[in-house]
Amino acid sequence: xxxxxxxxxxxxxxxxxxxxxxxxxxxxxxxxxxxxxxxxxxxxxxxxxxxxxxxxxxxxxxxxxxxxxxxxxxxxxxxxxxxxxxxxxxxxxxxxxxxxxxxxxxxxxxxxxxxxxxxxxxxxxxxxxxxxxxxxxxxxxxxxxxxxxxxxxxxxxxxxxxxxxxxxxxxxxxxxxxxxxxxxxxxxxxxxxxxxxxxxxxxxxxxxxxxxxxxxxxxxxxxxxxxxxxxxxxxxxxxxxxxxxxxxxxxxxxxxxxxxxxxxxxxxxxxxxxxxxxxxxxxxxxxxxxxxxxxxxxxxxxxxxxxxxxxxxxxxxxxxxxxxxxxxxxxxxxxxxxxxxxxxxxxxxxxxxxxxxxxxxxxxxxxxxxxxxxxxxxxxxxxxxxxxxxxxxxxxxxxxxxxxxxxxxxxxxxxxxxxxxxxxxxxxxxxxxxxxxxxxxxxxxxxxxxxxxxxxxxxxxxxxxxxxxxxxxxxxxxxxxxxxxxxxxxxxxxxxxxxxxxxxxxxxxxxxxxxxxxxxxxxxxxxxxxxxxxxxxxxxxxxxxxxxxxxxxxxxxxxxxxxxxxxxxxxxxxxxxxxxxxxxxxxxxxxxxxxxxxxxxxxxxxxxxxxxxxxxxxxxxxxxxxxxxxxxxxxxxxxxxxxxxxxxxxxxxxxxxxxxxxxxxxxxxxxxxxxxxxxxxxxxxxxxxxxxxxxxxxxxxxxxxxxxxxxxxxxxxxxxxxxxxxxxxxxxxxxxxxxxxxxxxxxxxxxxxxxxxxxxxxxxxxxx
Amino acid sequence: xxxxxxxxxxxxxxxxxxxxxxxxxxxxxxxxxxxxxxxxxxxxxxxxxxxxxxxxxxxxxxxxxxxxxxxxxxxxxxxxxxxxxxxxxxxxxxxxxxxxxxxxxxxxxxxxxxx
Numbered sequence: 001x002x003x004x005x006x007x008x009x010x011x012x013x014x015x016x017x018x019x020x021x022x023x024x025x026x027x028x029x030x031x032x033x034x035x036x037x038x039x040x041x042x043x044x045x046x047x048x049x050x051x052x053x054x055x056x057x058x059x060x061x062x063x064x065x066x067x068x069x070x071x072x073x074x075x076x077x078x079x080x081x082x083x084x085x086x087x088x089x090x091x092x093x094x095x096x097x098x099x100x101x102x103x104x105x106x107x108x109x110x111x112x113x114x115x116x117x118x119x120x121x122x123x124x125x126x127x128x129x130x131x132x133x134x135x136x137x138x139x140x141x142x143x144x145x146x147x148x149x150x151x152x153x154x155x156x157x158x159x160x161x162x163x164x165x166x167x168x169x170x171x172x173x174x175x176x177x178x179x180x181x182x183x184x185x186x187x188x189x190x191x192x193x194x195x196x197x198x199x200x201x202x203x204x205x206x207x208x209x210x211x212x213x214x215x216x217x218x219x220x221x222x223x224x225x226x227x228x229x230x231x232x233x234x235x236x237x238x239x240x241x242x243x244x245x246x247x248x249x250x251x252x253x254x255x256x257x258x259x260x261x262x263x264x265x266x267x268x269x270x271x272x273x274x275x276x277x278x279x280x281x282x283x284x285x286x287x288x289x290x291x292x293x294x295x296x297x298x299x300x301x302x303x304x305x306x307x308x309x310x311x312x313x314x315x316x317x318x319x320x321x322x323x324x325x326x327x328x329x330x331x332x333x334x335x336x337x338x339x340x341x342x343x344x345x346x347x348x349x350x351x352x353x354x355x356x357x358x359x360x361x362x363x364x365x366x367x368x369x370x371x372x373x374x375x376x377x378x379x380x381x382x383x384x385x386x387x388x389x390x391x392x393x394x395x396x397x398x399x400x401x402x403x404x405x406x407x408x409x410x411x412x413x414x415x416x417x418x419x420x421x422x423x424x425x426x427x428x429x430x431x432x433x434x435x436x437x438x439x440x441x442x443x444x445x446x447x448x449x450x451x452x453x454x455x456x457x458x459x460x461x462x463x464x465x466x467x468x469x470x471x472x473x474x475x476x477x478x479x480x481x482x483x484x485x486x487x488x489x490x491x492x493x494x495x496x497x498x499x500x501x502x503x504x505x506x507x508x509x510x511x512x513x514x515x516x517x518x519x520x521x522x523x524x525x526x527x528x529x530x531x532x533x534x535x536x537x538x539x540x541x542x543x544x545x546x547x548x549x550x551x552x553x554x555x556x557x558x559x560x561x562x563x564x565x566x567x568x569x570x571x572x573x574x575x576x577x578x579x580x581x582x583x584x585x586x587x588x589x590x591x592x593x594x595x596x597x598x599x600x601x602x603x604x605x606x607x608x609x610x611x612x613x614x615x616x617x618x619x620x621x622x623x624x625x626x627x628x629x630x631x632x633x634x635x636x637x638x639x640x641x642x643x644x645x646x647x648x649x650x651x652x653x654x655x656x657x658x659x660x661x662x663x664x665x666x667x668x669x670x671x672x673x674x675x676x677x678x679x680x681x682x683x684x685x686x687x688x689x690x691x692x693x694x695x696x697x698x699x700x701x702x703x704x705x706x707x708x709x710x711x712x713x714x715x716x717x718x719x720x721x722x723x724x725x726x727x728x729x730x731x732x733x734x735x736x737x738x739x740x741x742x743x744x745x746x747x748x749x750x751x752x753x754x755x756x757x758x759x760x761x762x763x764x765x766x767x768x
Numbered sequence: 769x770x771x772x773x774x775x776x777x778x779x780x781x782x783x784x785x786x787x788x789x790x791x792x793x794x795x796x797x798x799x800x801x802x803x804x805x806x807x808x809x810x811x812x813x814x815x816x817x818x819x820x821x822x823x824x825x826x827x828x829x830x831x832x833x834x835x836x837x838x839x840x841x842x843x844x845x846x847x848x849x850x851x852x853x854x855x856x857x858x859x860x861x862x863x864x865x866x867x868x869x870x871x872x873x874x875x876x877x878x879x880x881x882x883x
Contacts, residue, residue, distance in 0.1 A: 562875050563789050570785065594769050594819050604772045608779045614798055615783040623798050630780070634805050637773070638812070642822045642837030646812070649846055653853045657801060664860045665794070669873040674791035683789040691782025694810065698774040701814035711838045715823065719830045727823040727832065731843040743847045750854035754861045 001056050001070050004037055005123060008116025015112055016105030027095015027446060030108050034087035034115060041080045048077045049471035051484050055125065055189060071125035071189045074475025075256055078324060079122035081472070082331045083246050087115050089450040090241040093339055096446030097237055097346065107147060111241070114140035118246050122253055127176040127186050134172065134218075137247050138165045144242060145234040154233040160539065164227040168217025172254075175210030178203055179261070188257065192482065195261045208262050211254065212271060219251025219305045222279045226536035229286075229298040236342030239294060240450075244301045244334040249327065252305060255312045256323070260482045263315050272313030277409045279306025284416030288516060289523050293341040293351040293424055297334065300377065300420045303413060304330045310406070311395065312480070318398050320477040321487045322391035328469060329385035329458060333376035336454035337424060340370035343447045344428055348440040353423055358433030363442045367429045369451035374425020376458045378418040380506060383462040384469060387489050389414065393498035411505055418509020423516065465489035570686055577693050581700070588703035600640065607633035618673075620665045628658040645728045773813045780806035793863050793873045800859060804852035808845045815841030 011018075011033050019026040044054070053073040060068040072080070094111065098104050117136035124130035139162070146158030180186040182201045183194045191198070198204060215221075220228035231243050242248070255272065262268060283303030290296045304326070311323035343366045345351045348359060360367040375381040379389035393414075396406045433440075442448065461469045470489050478484040493499065512519070557568075610629035617623040631654030638647040675683070714727050714735065724730035732740050784806055787799025815838045823839035825832050867873050 562878075563791065566789060590770070592769070592771055594817060596769050596772050600769060600772060604776045607776050611780050611783040611802060614802060615786055620794065623795075627798060627801055630802065630805060634809055637809065640819065641812070641817050642820055643812070643842050643845075644822050646842055646845055646849070649849050650808075653849050657853060657856060660857055660860060661797075661801075664864055667864055667868075668794050669792075669867060671794060672792055672873070674874055674876075683786050687782040687784075687786035687789065690785050691778035691780075694781045694806075695774040695778030698777050698810060698813050699770060702770045704814075710840050711823075714839050715825075715831050715836065719825050725825040725827070727825065727839040728842045728846065731839055732846060736843065739847065743851055746851050747854040750858040753858050757861045757865045760865075 005120045008112045012109045012112035015109035019105035027092050031088045031091035034084045037084040049475045069125035070123045073479045075479035076122050078476040083118050086245045090237050093450040094237045110143045144238040145231045157230040157233040161227045161231045168214040171210045172214025178207045215251035215254040221275050222282050223535040225302045232294040232298050240335050240338030245331040252308045256480045259480045276306045276310030280413040287420045291352050291354050318395035320480040322395045324473045324476045326388035329388045332454050332458040333373040336373035336451045339450040343443040347443050353427040356428035357431045360429040362440045365448040369455040372455035374421040378421035383458045390498050393501045414505035415508035419512035422513040590699050591702040603636045624661045791875050
């Protein structure tokens, strides 16, 4: 199983070379991998369908208790089969859709990466592994949407999808980490059995909200639905694969997976059902306001995702079965419709239903596939989605408290699907062919194979549900319900309320379709507020606000003036030091020993006066002289308190400094009073406060404990171990000789720097 | 005595920081030189002041007569003094070249030239 998950990533690395080697057949060749995986997962169907689950664990980061673990049960198997099965057709289709694209290798590589990530996502047992794959699908989706990267719309759409799903991903990460804390395990297979404890925990609500946020953004639920239609900038096979059949269903997968752990409570039912129902209606309505085939399909996908979410929110056995059946059916017909739209674009050169018509004669195979798939979208005929829709209606009608609310919503939603199906299934093919389509032609085999197989698959599954659909739905619904009930799927359930509802939705939908041109005209005038105050507008405003915030804080903090940076550092340091000194330190009596003698006072006054003179001097030489006085005063302090070595060094260095400065200042500009009065006053205050705090710090150090065992050690071993009598010198050249080596290196570096700077002339003729 | 030195060190820090905040780059240099001295004195004082003997072992003995000044702080300051001088020398030359290249000693003008 691990090999199955990772094979996509491996082939993704090799894809560009593969494309170079195989040329136009690249799509067919790469499709072999998903085909093999489909066979592999299909072979597990019997075992998993009987209620077994496979578990594989590899040690990943043992120090952190992290495992790379996979878990395959009915739900995972359903998704894995969809990912690989539809993936096979998509790879074949991609080869035909982008035959001469120089970046076909990159495209197939990203598509394989996505497939691997998606497989990992639905098979992950460890929630961290799940999150990693979840993010990988977002990232590969970003690259695929922005595949035509020379177009600004594609780039913007890719970024939008990445940001919206990325925010959800962060929420999901927080959610699953909390879940791991509360549930005591990061393994889903373990958490599945601890639902009751988790639901009773006080942190349940935050976990629920965070996980739902992740699922809703990924599955394009209102109000995050806007990224999905925008993502239609992607090449059509991507739209078919990622944005209808698989990736957007990752959110649905998450909801289904989490149902046994988080589901069934009042907040879950209320939130998930409501958001799903609203999304279903919003998607269905917005679909009717578009004329681009892919846009219409994108909104019907939003509606379908809403329906799935709503069903998972209800949480009954009927609903779970309906959800899984509908999910399977939707992947087939929506994939077929998207691919059909791509074939139309390829053959007829347009995706706009207003410009298409009468193509059934020239593109018979595409017409047949799209027609069957449109029937499935409407939910009628001998197709699997009819069974799904009947189950959906039964599930809604069976629940008495929600029936009153949800039944009308589902009726409206179904009617809207019927209308959308009529638009995409009838308009481009029926009627008379416009003149500009006279050179339209049927697509090549790689382009009609996908839609035909998918559409036919929906019919086969619908006619003989007991062969494939029943075991899969039974097994996957069992994962959601944590108990096994055989799903009895049949096309004909006999006359019942659900059938009456279906009939009503068909009539309503056809009425809507007849009125479609009128609806579009009047809606165009009434939906102006959507672009002005809709969710996508919030997204834009949020993005603008973020960059404005970044810009203004940069302008505020990064002024470019050295002084302002220093002032900021000083104020921060002073503030922290003052807080520590006043609030955190318990003052001991200050030690005033040894007492001040007369010459000490004299030296102190000398240093202070020298410093003031250096600060206030208007002449450069005066300042240097004052600096020398300060240095000399300090070496006197060193002498008075038992540090003759320091005094000597200080004296020497001070002399050097004065000489150096005097020499250098000859070449430096004169002092000029550049700051204004206020600036000087401000700096005096800041410097004064800093000085006061340092003085307080000095006094504080006198109260600290003072029994230096290090000094004692050096005194003990200076003669014995190092044979030197001047302990300071011994420390420098023996005990800490490596430090001294470092010091010498610094000096050498500075010397080299000085030399280079003096030799390096910016331009000839300038004096050094 | 610590009180007196506290005032001296505080005064040194205040004047050094005031000079560092000036717009003239030459004053900044002087400020840095003062700041080095102030920091050394701060370490020296916080290691404990004593008028006792220097940490030197007299001939014929194998350890200095107690009490003696803390040799570790002295060793660190010795290093710091020398490094401070190296840094100052480098700074002086750097400032010299910068002023030569840019033609101003006003730090606010230097801001404009690097953009």
